[in-house]
Amino acid sequence: MKRAKITVLNRFSISTNQNKAWQRSATATHQFLHCFSSTTSTVSNRIDNVKRAVRSLCVFSSADSAKALKCYKENCVFLLRACSSQGWIHGGRNLHGHLIKMGVSSDRSVAAKILLMYLNFEKYVEVDVMISAFGGFDLVVWNCMISASLEKGRVEKACRLFDEMPERNEFSWTALVAGLMRCGRVDDAAEYFGRNPFRDVVSWTAMIHGYVQNGMYCLALKVFCRMLNRGILPNEVTFTCIVKGCVGLCDFGFGKSVVGLILKCGLENNLSVCNCLITLHLRMGETDLAKRIFDGMKERDVVSWTSILDVYVEMGKLIEARRIFDDMPERNEISWSTMIARYSQVGDAEEALALFKHMLHDGIRPTVSCFSSILSASATLAALELGMCIHSNAIKFGLETDVSVGSTLIDMYCKCGKTEDGRRAFDSILVKNVVSWNSMVFGYNLNGLIDEARELFEKIPSRNTISWNTMIAGLVQSEYCDKVVDIFNEMLLSGEIPNASTFSSVLRACATIASLEKGKNIHGKIIKLGISYEVFMGTALIDMYAKSGDIESSRSVFDRMHEKNEITWTAMIQGLADNGLAMESLILFEEMQRSDVVPTELMFLAVLFACSHCGLVDKGFRQFESMEKIYGIMPRGRHYTCMVDLLARSGRLREAEIFIEAMPFQPEANAWAALLSGCSTYKNEEIAERIAKKLWELGEENSAGYVLLSNIYASAGRWKDVAKIRKSLRDKGLKKMEGCSWIEVRNEVRSFHCEDGQQLLPSGMYGILEVLMSQIADVQCLQTS
DNA sequence: ATAGGGTTAG
Numbered sequence: 001m002k003r004a005k006i007t008v009l010n011r012f013s014i015s016t017n018q019n020k021a022w023q024r025s026a027t028a029t030h031q032f033l034h035c036f037s038s039t040t041s042t043v044s045n046r047i048d049n050v051k052r053a054v055r056s057l058c059v060f061s062s063a064d065s066a067k068a069l070k071c072y073k074e075n076c077v078f079l080l081r082a083c084s085s086q087g088w089i090h091g092g093r094n095l096h097g098h099l100i101k102m103g104v105s106s107d108r109s110v111a112a113k114i115l116l117m118y119l120n121f122e123k124y125v126e127v128d129v130m131i132s133a134f135g136g137f138d139l140v141v142w143n144c145m146i147s148a149s150l151e152k153g154r155v156e157k158a159c160r161l162f163d164e165m166p167e168r169n170e171f172s173w174t175a176l177v178a179g180l181m182r183c184g185r186v187d188d189a190a191e192y193f194g195r196n197p198f199r200d201v202v203s204w205t206a207m208i209h210g211y212v213q214n215g216m217y218c219l220a221l222k223v224f225c226r227m228l229n230r231g232i233l234p235n236e237v238t239f240t241c242i243v244k245g246c247v248g249l250c251d252f253g254f255g256k257s258v259v260g261l262i263l264k265c266g267l268e269n270n271l272s273v274c275n276c277l278i279t280l281h282l283r284m285g286e287t288d289l290a291k292r293i294f295d296g297m298k299e300r301d302v303v304s305w306t307s308i309l310d311v312y313v314e315m316g317k318l319i320e321a322r323r324i325f326d327d328m329p330e331r332n333e334i335s336w337s338t339m340i341a342r343y344s345q346v347g348d349a350e351e352a353l354a355l356f357k358h359m360l361h362d363g364i365r366p367t368v369s370c371f372s373s374i375l376s377a378s379a380t381l382a383a384l385e386l387g388m389c390i391h392s393n394a395i396k397f398g399l400e401t402d403v404s405v406g407s408t409l410i411d412m413y414c415k416c417g418k419t420e421d422g423r424r425a426f427d428s429i430l431v432k433n434v435v436s437w438n439s440m441v442f443g444y445n446l447n448g449l450i451d452e453a454r455e456l457f458e459k460i461p462s463r464n465t466i467s468w469n470t471m472i473a474g475l476v477q478s479e480y481c482d483k484v485v486d487i488f489n490e491m492l493l494s495g496e497i498p499n500a501s502t503f504s505s506v507l508r509a510c511a512t513i514a515s516l517e518k519g520k521n522i523h524g525k526i527i528k529l530g531i532s533y534e535v536f537m538g539t540a541l542i543d544m545y546a547k548s549g550d551i552e553s554s555r556s557v558f559d560r561m562h563e564k565n566e567i568t569w570t571a572m573i574q575g576l577a578d579n580g581l582a583m584e585s586l587i588l589f590e591e592m593q594r595s596d597v598v599p600t601e602l603m604f605l606a607v608l609f610a611c612s613h614c615g616l617v618d619k620g621f622r623q624f625e626s627m628e629k630i631y632g633i634m635p636r637g638r639h640y641t642c643m644v645d646l647l648a649r650s651g652r653l654r655e656a657e658i659f660i661e662a663m664p665f666q667p668e669a670n671a672w673a674a675l676l677s678g679c680s681t682y683k684n685e686e687i688a689e690r691i692a693k694k695l696w697e698l699g700e701e702n703s704a705g706y707v708l709l710s711n712i713y714a715s716a717g718r719w720k721d722v723a724k725i726r727k728s729l730r731d732k733g734l735k736k737m738e739g740c741s742w743i744e745v746r747n748e749v750r751s752f753h754c755e756d757g758q759q760l761l762p763s764g765m766y767g768i769l770e771v772l773m774s775q776i777a778d779v780q781c782l783q784t785s
Numbered sequence: 786a787t788a789g790g791g792t793t794a795g
Contacts, residue, residue, distance in 0.1 A: 108787045116788090134787090143788040174789035205790040240792045275792045306793045313794090338794050369795050 073109060080113040084120045092117050096126075106133060112140060119148030143171050150179025155188070162192075170198035174206050181210025201232050209241040217249035234261070236270045243276040252284045271299055278307040287311055302330045309335060313342050331362075337370045344377030349386055352377055356390070366397065371405045379412040387412040391425075401430040407439045414443025419452075434460065438467050445474030468496055472505045476512075484509035485518055497529070500537040507540035516548035523553075533561045539568045546575025570603045577610035585610040586619070601633055608642035612649055620646045641671040648678025653687050669695075676708040680715070688712045 076099060083092035096114055099105040105114065115130040134141050142165050149158035162168070162176050173196040180189035193199075193207050204227040211220035224242045227234065234242070239262055246255035259277065267273050274297050281290035294300070294308040305328045312321035325331070325339050336359045343352035352374050359366060371394050378387035391409060394400045400409065406429035413422035426432075426440045437460040444453035457463075457471045468491045475484050488506050491498060498506075503526055510519035523541060531537070538561040545554035558564075558572045569592050576585035589607050593599065599607075604627050611620030624643055627633045640663055647656035656675050660667050672691055679688035692709045707729075713721040 110787095112787050138787090140787050147788070169788085171788045176789090178790060200789095202790050207790090209790060235790090237791050241790080244792075272792050277792095279793070301792095303793045308793095310793070332793085334794050336794095341795060367794085373795070 073104070073107065076104065076110055077113050080110075080117050084117045087121075089121050089123075092121065108134070108140075112144060115141065115144050116148060119144060120151060122152070139165075139167065139169060139172070143169075143175055146172065147175045147179060150176070150183060153183055155180065155183050155185055159188075170200055170203065173198055174203045177203060178206040178210065181206065181213055184214060186210065186214050186216065199230075199232075201227075201235055201238060204232055205235070205238045205241055208238065208245065212241055212245045212248060215248065217245045217251075220245040221249065221251065221254060234265065236267050236273050239265075239267060239270075239273050240276045243273075243280050247276075247280055247283045250283070252280075255280050255284065269298065271297070271301060271304070275301075275303045275307050278304065278311065282307075282311045282314060287315055302328075302332050302335065305330070306332065306335045306338065310338055313338055318342060318346065331364070333359075333364050333367045333370070336364055337367050337373070340370055341373035344373040347377065347381065349374070349377045349381055349383055353386060353389070356393075360393070366393070366399075368399060368402050368404050371399060371402075372408045375405070375408040375412050379408065379415040382416050384412075384416040384418065387416065400425070400428050403429050403431060403433050403436055406432075407436045410436065410439040410443055414439075414446050417447060419443055419447045419449060434462060434464050434467060437461075438464075438470050441467065441474070442470045445470065445477060448478060450474060450478040450480060463494070463496065465496055465499055465502065468494075468498070469502050469505065472502060472509075476505050476509050479512070481509035481512040485515075488522075498525070500531055500534040503531065504537040504540040507537070507544045511540070511544040511547040514548045516545075516550055519544040519548055520553075533557065535561070535563050535565050535568060539565075539571050542568065542575060543571045546571065546579060549579065551575060551579040551581060564597075566597055566600050566603065569597055570600065570606060573603060573610070574606035577606050577613065580613065582610035582614035582616075586614070586616070599631055599633075601636065601639075604633065604635075605638055605642060608639060608646065612642055612646035615650050617646055617650050617652070637665070637668040637671070641668050641674055644671045645674040645678075648675050649681075651678070651682050653678050653682060653684050657687055657690070673708055676712070680708055680712045683712075683715070685712065685716055 076095075079095055080092065082088070083095060096105065096117075099110060099114070104110050111130060111133055115127065115134070118124075118126040118130060131137065131141055142161065146158050146161050149155075149161060158176060158179060162172065165172060173192065177189045177193050177196070180186075180192065189207070189210055193203065196203055204223065207223050208220045208227075211217070211223060220242065224234070224238070224245070227238075239258065242258055243255065246252065246258060259280075262268055262273055262277075274293055278290045278293050281287070281293065290311045291308070294304060294311075297304060305324070309321055309324050309328070312318075312324060321339070321342070325335065328335060336355065340352050340355050340359070343349070343355065356366065356370070356374055359370075371390060374390050375387060378384075378390065387409075391400065391412075394402075394405050394409070399405045406425055409425035410422045413419070413425060422440065422443045426436060429436050437456070441453050441457050441460075444450070444456060453471065453474050457467065460467055468487075472484055472487060472491075475481070475487065484506055488498070488502070491502070503522060506522055507519060510522060519541075522544075526537070526541075533541070538557060541557045542554045545551065545557065554572070554575050558568070561568065569588075573585050573589050573592070576582070576588060586607065589599070589603070589610075592603075604623065607623050608620055611617070611623065620643065624635060624639065627635050627639070640659075644656050644660055644667075647653070647659060653675065656678060660671055660675065672695055676688055676691055679685070679691065688709060695709075710722045710725040713719070713725065
């Protein structure tokens with residue numbers, strides 16, 4: 001197709017004496033042109049191509065040398081293929097009419113292309129006409145029929161046609177093998193290839209390319225070796241396929257041997273071979289060699305330029321890449337795509353959009369991937385207006401029904417908070433795949449619409465691991481943790497294998513409900529499946545064990561993890577501190593400081609918490625001061641609250657009060673509460689009242705402070721003040737934060753709230769509670785006596 | 786003669 005295109009351009013440049021010709025075929029060409037411009041008025045390049053082509057057609061009429069006839073036929077073939085691939089059925093019909101008028105439609109080279117076009121459009125009346133023009137079903141017609149059936153994905157029909165053929169030649173076999181490969185029917189293709197009596201270089205290449213196409217690079221390499229052993233000499237097409245296979249497999253050792261073979265065959269100057277060698281060397285990390293190949297090329301085409309553009313893009317040299325892009329003699333949709341994708345990736349959505357507009361202006365039809373990359377940039381930046389602009393263009397090109405464009409549209413709208421528009425994008429997708437379903441479920445989850453997510457999840461025709469992970473992560477995020485284990489079990493029943501990402505969500509849920517039994521069960525499954533302690537999952541395990549009170553298991557997971565990030569360290573340090581092992585927590589923190597990990601804000605929170613629970617006031621202060629001085633981390637409200645707690649717990653109430661007063665910003669309500677709590681422990685009514693006054697003045701909406709103060713009054717027997725506080729709590733509409741406890745009974749978590757009546761709980765549970773209460777009382781008796 | 790195999794991005 002590309003060669004034909006160049007011919008069209010060449011013809012255009014020599015078409016000077018064309019007036020007479022133009023008049024002669026005026027009606028046909030006019031109709032032809034009109035047809036194209038009316039159906040594709042938005043795409044200027046199609047019209048330009050057609051205009052050029054029609055002019056070339058006209059030139060032929062005035063200068064009918066053999067050379068011109070050949071050119072003319074090539075132009076016809078180019079146009080017929082263009083009509084086929086672009087789905088321009090009206091253009092195709094008109095062109096056919098034109099060819100009849102010019103008396104070339106019965107030429108077999110042209111007729112075959114017309115036949116293929118009608119087969120592609122599935123216009124069987126016209127197909128019959130063309131077949132009778134061939135004089136019935138001859139070998140060429142059969143081969144065309146097989147090719148066309150496979151193009152449409154009708155594998156069974158193609159095989160039937162092939163099996164029914166009276167005789168077959170090398171074209172029949174290769175058409176079938178290549179077509180089966182294109183349809184992903186690798187085994188069938190291999191079977192037919194084995195039976196092929198005409199195994200020439202083209203058919204071997206078709207096999208090699210088929211394996212590469214289906215990502216089976218290893219097999220591609222094996223077939224290539226087999227071909228060499230049979231003494232078949234690879235040609236330039238074989239080399240382009242096998243080099244692509246080496247790149248896919250990252251087998252650069254094999255790649256180097258292939259380069260040697262290319263030199264032996266004397267194909268090192270072939271254009272296509274050089275083009276793929278640029279990519280091979282880029283992927284091998286030999287960017288200098290890649291550049292040298294490009295520089296040494298005698299002839300370069302748009303693929304060469306796009307390949308070298310990619311070298312600079314991959315090296316992260318965006319400015320140089322842009323310079324190459326601007327200087328390129330010719331750009332195609334892939335060159336544009338490459339640039340736009342890179343600008344989108346680095347978050348320069350504005351430049352991506354500018355290039356996108358420029359591309360449209362140049363009459364290049366944007367590819368699906370172009371839309372996807374620029375839309376995902378809009379999604380990341382939550383740039384709704386930009387996304388909508390791209391969306392309108394996708395509609396213009398009829399690509400909003402495409403599954404991958406649609407999926408990125410869903411993502412973009414949902415990340416911008418426009419869930420309904422996301423749903424509309426979802427509904428517009430013509431043929432949905434699991435990615436589009438997952439995107440929509442993710443979108444609902446993202447915007448907290450957990451019921452909608454669940455409903456849609458149930459409707460997914462064939463779920464994959466990502467579908468389950470998305471749903472599970474959504475439930476964890478929306479804090480429906482008790483439902484997570486149920487859905488996880490459902491996943492296991494469905495036969496889907498969970499991965500590290502699944503486990504990290506499920507463990508987070510177990511940690512939240514502090515369900516050690518369930519957590520251990522999950523850990524068992526992880527071991528059974530042989531999943532290694534990858535960072536996120538390992539950290540979730542540490543957190544689950546720590547939150548469930550099994551700090552020994554938590555630590556043992558931590559010690560067995562090979563790769564740790566700052567979140568892992570934080571989880572362990574926090575876990576130790578929370579479980580009363582404050583000293584161990586501090587020791588671990590110091591161990592971490594000696595390694596390369598830089599402490600974070602959250603880590604300091606855990607450390608200060610540990611200090612406060614150990615009564616290590618001075619150490620706490622040293623850490624607090626080191627935050628800003630050594631690590632440049634500004635302490636936040638929560639850090640100050642920890643410090644207040646540290647002082648208050650050790651009875652240094654006045655110091656705590658001064659510390660709060662000296663804070664550079666408004667303290668958290670919890671800071672006052674911590675101090676009040678200290679006042680309560682050390683029975684200091686004086687400071688407590690001052691703090692309470694502050695709380696009143698601030699109009700603080702935090703109930704904990706009031707409750708604490710009322711407790712202080714209660715313990716001092718000041719019942720009038722207690723009543724006053726309770727009234728003010730009621731007046732402000734504040735409710736005492738509801739306490740909640742839960743236990744696990746036979747693999748089921750049951751939660752209690754203080755207001756739960758007996759009817760809400762199964763009988764028998766209260767009996768257990770009574771036993772527990774008496775055991776607690778016994779322990780207390782022992783301790784006091 | 787006509788019909789079969791290709792390289793560049795994500």
